[in-house]
Amino acid sequence: MRLEINVAACQGHGRCAAVAPNLFHLNEDGYVETERIDVPEEYEPEARAAIANCPELIISAGALQC
Amino acid sequence: MDQDIESIPSAALDVDLDPRFLADPWGTWAELRRDHAIFRAEPGTPNGEDIWVCTRERTIREVYRQGPEYFSNQILFPYLPPGPRVLGLVQMDPPEHTALRRAMAPLLAPDVINAMRPRIREECRRTIGEFIERGECEFVSEFAKRYVAAVFMKFLGVPLEHLDEMLQWAYDAVHLTAVDDPDHSKRSAAMWNIRTMMSSIADERRISPKDDLVTAMLRVDEAVGLSPEDFEGTLVVLFNGGLDTTAGSLSFAVRHFAEHPEDRILATANPEATKNATEEMLRAFGILNATKLVVKDTVVGGCPIKAGDRIVLATSSAGRDEEVFPDGDVVRFDRESYRHVAFGLGPHRCIGSHIARAEIEIFIEEWHALIPDYWITDARAIAMHGGVVMGIDHLPLGWKVGA
Numbered sequence: 001m002r003l004e005i006n007v008a009a010c011q012g013h014g015r016c017a018a019v020a021p022n023l024f025h026l027n028e029d030g031y032v033e034t035e036r037i038d039v040p041e042e043y044e045p046e047a048r049a050a051i052a053n054c055p056e057l058i059i060s061a062g063a064l065q066c
Numbered sequence: 067m068d069q070d071i072e073s074i075p076s077a078a079l080d081v082d083l084d085p086r087f088l089a090d091p092w093g094t095w096a097e098l099r100r101d102h103a104i105f106r107a108e109p110g111t112p113n114g115e116d117i118w119v120c121t122r123e124r125t126i127r128e129v130y131r132q133g134p135e136y137f138s139n140q141i142l143f144p145y146l147p148p149g150p151r152v153l154g155l156v157q158m159d160p161p162e163h164t165a166l167r168r169a170m171a172p173l174l175a176p177d178v179i180n181a182m183r184p185r186i187r188e189e190c191r192r193t194i195g196e197f198i199e200r201g202e203c204e205f206v207s208e209f210a211k212r213y214v215a216a217v218f219m220k221f222l223g224v225p226l227e228h229l230d231e232m233l234q235w236a237y238d239a240v241h242l243t244a245v246d247d248p249d250h251s252k253r254s255a256a257m258w259n260i261r262t263m264m265s266s267i268a269d270e271r272r273i274s275p276k277d278d279l280v281t282a283m284l285r286v287d288e289a290v291g292l293s294p295e296d297f298e299g300t301l302v303v304l305f306n307g308g309l310d311t312t313a314g315s316l317s318f319a320v321r322h323f324a325e326h327p328e329d330r331i332l333a334t335a336n337p338e339a340t341k342n343a344t345e346e347m348l349r350a351f352g353i354l355n356a357t358k359l360v361v362k363d364t365v366v367g368g369c370p371i372k373a374g375d376r377i378v379l380a381t382s383s384a385g386r387d388e389e390v391f392p393d394g395d396v397v398r399f400d401r402e403s404y405r406h407v408a409f410g411l412g413p414h415r416c417i418g419s420h421i422a423r424a425e426i427e428i429f430i431e432e433w434h435a436l437i438p439d440y441w442i443t444d445a446r447a448i449a450m451h452g453g454v455v456m457g458i459d460h461l462p463l464g465w466k467v468g469a
Contacts, residue, residue, distance in 0.1 A: 011415040014176045015405075018341070029168070030175035030420065052403035055411060 001039040002062035003047055007032055015053040020046035036062065074369060076106040079119065081355050081378070081452045082145065082243040088452050092350075095121060095383035096395070104367035107144075107378070116375040117144045118366070119355075121383040123390050123407060125367045129358070129379060130412045132366070134159040137358040137377060139414060143454055144357045144376040145244060152257060154292070154299030156307075160413055166300070167413060169286045173279060179420040182221065186424055189216040190432040198436060201467040202443060205320055206458055207233075210313040217425060218308035223267060223278030235259045236309045239302075241451045257302065264301035279304060311353065312422045314457025316429055318351035321461060322397060323434075324442045332399050334434045344427045345404035350397050352382035352408040353456040381407045382456060440465040 003023070005016075012031045016024040022043050027033050039047040051059045077098055081087060087094045098105065099121040107117040120126045129137055138159050141148050151157045155166055172178070193213040197203040211233050219226055238247075238256035247253055267280050275281045280301065287297050323330050333343035360375040371377065385406045386394035409416035416422070442448070443464040450458045 011412060012171060012175075013409065013415060014420060017176065026176060028175060028177070029171035030177070031171070049403070053405050055405055055407055055409075055415075 001041075001044050001047055003037040003039060003050065004060050004062045005032055005035055005037070006058040007035055009056055009058045011056055013055050015055065016050040016059060019053045020050040022046055024050060074106055075102045075104070076108055077102065079105075079107040080109070081107075081454075083245060084452070088450055091382060091450075091452060091456060092386060092395070095380065095386065099383055099387065104369050106369070111145055111147070111376065113147060116372065117378060118360075118369065118371055118375060119378045119380055120366070121380050121387075123384040123387045126379045126381065126384050126407060127411065128366050129377060132364060133412075136360065136362045136364045136371075138361045139163070139358060141359045141376065142357060144378055146250070148359060151295065152261075152299050153303050154296040154301075155417075156303050156414065157299070158296070163413060165290050166286070166292065166296075167417070169290050170283075170300075170417060173282050173286070174417050174420060176420045179424050182217075182421070183424055183428065186217050186428050187432060189213060190425075190428050191436065192216070194433065194436050199467060202462065202464040205461040205463050206313065206317050207460075210316040210320075211309065213429065214309055214312045214316070214425060218312075218421065221279055221421075222304055222308060223271065223276055223280040224263070224305065232260075232263075232305075233309065236306050239306055240310055240455055241453055241457075243453070260302050260305055261298050264305055265298050268297070268301060307416070307418050308421075310457070311416075311418070311455055312425050314353045314455060315347065315351065315422065315426060317458035317461055318353070319347040319426060319430070320433070320463070321442070321448070321458065322347065322351065323430075324440060324463060326397070327439070329397060329399075330434050330438065333430055339399050340427055340430050342399040342401070342404065343430055344423055345406065346397055346399055346401070347426060347430075348408040348423075349385040349391070349404055349406035350394070352385040352406070354381045354408065354410065355379070355452075355454050355456070356381065356410055356414075357454055379410070381410060437465050 010032045012029065014026060014030055016032060017026050023037055023039060023046050024032060051061065079087065103122040104118055104120050104125045107119050110116050120129060140151065140157050142156065158166065190213055193209055193216060197208055203209060215226060215229055235256040238252050239260060242253050268284065271281045271284055283301060333339055356379045358377050360371050360373055360377055362373055364371050385408055388394055409419040440463050443462045447460055447462050448458060449460040
């Protein structure tokens with residue numbers, strides 16, 4: 001699974017890092033900078049939680065799903 | 067063909083004064099939301115402009131999508147006319163807003179707030195300790211406002227000697243209605259008092275800097291180059307935002323827990339449950355009815371919106387939107403997602419959201435560790451305010467001492 005993040009639209013809610021701490025890291029300002037995350041299988045539940053919890057709806061499962 | 071005037075959805079609602087709304091805001095929203103994703107509130111402004119109210123997440127998102135070209139943050143209250151900018155950050159629009167917001171982001175970022183957690187916990191326990199032996203308290207004035215003030219005013223750099231007076235200013239600056247303050251003179255006086263105090267603290271910090279937000283804001287000002295009005299106005303926003311909003315959320319949360327003893331057990335079962343409970347309180351008891359000024363004619367949810375109108379983004383309603391949360395009136399700590407919009411969306415997302423979350427979460431843990439069993443001693447004495455930031459003004463609680 002791969003996550004795609006529209007980082008330009010990130011508003012720093014910080015929910016992704018709260019529900020998926022193994023996948024998301026915030027910069028010093030509290031915003032996401034990573035545009036793509038390859039998700040190890042063990043963290044797929046976290047990836048789904050990040051998609052479901054982002055208030056700005058900017059995290060999606062990438063097209064290249066295995 | 068011209069729009070048939072009769073087909074424009076409208077409903078009677080005054081979020082400041084409507085007694086039905088003040089008695090049961092979320093029940094009132096449920097009824098309004100059933101009929102309208104957006105409606106025109108009657109009456110409009112005193113000058114005859116329309117006030118539109120978005121009740122559902124999708125209409126709120128539509129306003130954010132259209133953005134500042136159509137909707138400006140220059141006003142904060144639906145019933146007041148636009149005037150000179152007095153509250154810096156929150157009244158700015160992009161791109162002007164962007165530079166200031168970016169410069170302030172690291173000051174209230176999650177890592178900074180997480181490092182404060184031990185102190186927040188200590189202030190929570192200390193505040194409860196002031197009255198726990200009495201077996202009763204007035205939750206809002208004795209706990210919620212004092213706890214939040216102890217945490218945030220110290221962080222900001224505001225001394226607490228004149229706390230009662232400051233709390234009155236914070237209330238008057240935001241919550242007075244047309245009945246309380248018909249000529250807005252009390253509101254203006256409160257704003258002036260806060261501004262004067264913050265400005266004099268900033269002057270002191272210029273000479274002798276401290277490790278606080280006011281000092282950090284001096285550096286932000288140097289980097290961004292604000293007008294004196296915007297610098298002071300932004301300090302006023304920090305003062306008010308830090309005191310008032312979280313106290314409102316805490317009071318609705320404790321009322322829920324007082325009425326639902328079983329939820330206290332569930333919410334404190336483990337740290338994950340407490341985090342979920344925090345989100346659920348924010349979702350189910352949203353307090354914000356953020357208002358924007360329409361600056362260009364547009365259409366939202368099929369309604370024709372004119373420049374000069376107001377638009378209220380009732381995130382307090384959207385937290386229970388059946389299209390997002392089919393059982394939104396039920397409080398549950400086992401949801402798959404707590405994707406609510408209580409802190410707003412877009413560039414004006416509440417900059418204090420991380421500290422607010424930490425304060426609520428730590429409150430749920432510490433209050434229930436110290437006072438596991440409590441109740442509302444007089445439900446008829448509960449009083450609340452509506453408006454753009456809703457909250458409870460009076461909430462008497464009791465518990466057994468020495469058990």
